Amino acid sequence: MGRLLTRSSDRRPRDDAASQDERIHGYLTEGRIRILEVTEDSIRAVCRGLRGVYRMSWDAEDGWRCSCGSSGSCSHLSALQLVTAPA
Ligand SMILES: [Zn+2]
Numbered sequence: 001m002g003r004l005l006t007r008s009s010d011r012r013p014r015d016d017a018a019s020q021d022e023r024i025h026g027y028l029t030e031g032r033i034r035i036l037e038v039t040e041d042s043i044r045a046v047c048r049g050l051r052g053v054y055r056m057s058w059d060a061e062d063g064w065r066c067s068c069g070s071s072g073s074c075s076h077l078s079a080l081q082l083v084t085a086p087a
Contacts, residue, residue: 024078027076032049042057043056043057047066047076047080056076
């Protein structure tokens with residue numbers, strides 16, 4: 001178990017922003033995001049969150065959607081948006 005030396009200079013008093021950031025990256029690094037389908041005009045994916053599995057989608061008409069109920073952007077969609085790029 002090595003220490004995370006690179007993070008020691010990264011500490012900020014704004015814990016909320018940092019933990020949100022870590023949650024988003026956790027979805028990716030812990031393999032919680034599963035991309036089911038990507039086409040030119042749609043994306044379908046699921047995210048295994050702390051309280052359940054959320055279904056996410058994007059298409060040109062409706063934009064980004066997540067079944068967690070948050071409209072617009074949530075941490076699930078933020079994570080998905082880091083690894084997908086609709087044209
Ligand atoms: Zn969500």
